[in-house]
Amino acid sequence: MEKPWEIDLSIYDDERELLSGLRRRDRMACTCLLKFYAPRLLRLAGQLMGDPDEAEDVLQEAFIRACDRIDSFRGESGLGTWLHRIVINTALMRLRARRAVVTDDIERIIHDEADQSWQSLSSTSVEPSRELLDAELLDAMNGAVSHLPESLRTAFVLRDVEGLTTREAAGVLGISESALKVRLHRARLELRQKLAPYLQESTRSASEHERGDA
């Protein structure tokens, strides 16, 4: 059996060739598709879902949906953009299905509960070392992002993490640019609140470092 890692990925460097291969269900094309896009999309799915196991399920479902519909892909957007959108839609569908009812109030209740557990967690942190702080901070960031309400998390991940423009992120989410900006501001303010002990420590360390250099 052909080993995926022995495949020459350059065969499908050209997107039109890759699409043609995918339409033929060519094994090498399918492997290249995963090699090119899966790691990035898996991270995206993980950030959107806030759960690594569910991220793999989302990724699998998204690639299957994409290949099912590859004949109707007209190339008006790039393949990567299209896959991004499918991953996002798949993740959002799963997030919605996870809850019986989705309302802002329920999101707020869930979020407030997360806040309380967060505060009790962060209050145990006492003057961590710089290295520990960095590692803790990334863990804290992961936790904080995964606890953001879905609408804020998707805006934050697409705009700030994935680096889409405001217009692109708004387009993917099907909302206005102003609405995207508001969601992003809300997300960032909540992150500032949740990461407060770390951000304060971070600015303090930077300040001490500056004073030491002077």
Added chain:
Amino acid sequence: MNIDSPYCQKLAELIAACDSTDPDPELVARIDEHLEQCKTCAQAESALNETVAAYRSAEFREISAEFESDLVNRLCHKAPEDKGARD
């Protein structure tokens, strides 16, 4: 540079005044203006940006060979369907 709290009540109020689905662009512009002028926000946003940059540059999680092989099998053996999806 030190901050008592990265949370800014004024910013919170401005954001809360915005409608989620159809916000007034003027209010959104006031938020941007506040972020440019408020010292607390400037420090907190700068610290948050550093954290986001570190979070963004965290390595991609590799997919396992088993997962990849299984998915490739499913993709290349699946019969194409026309479900009318458009890009």
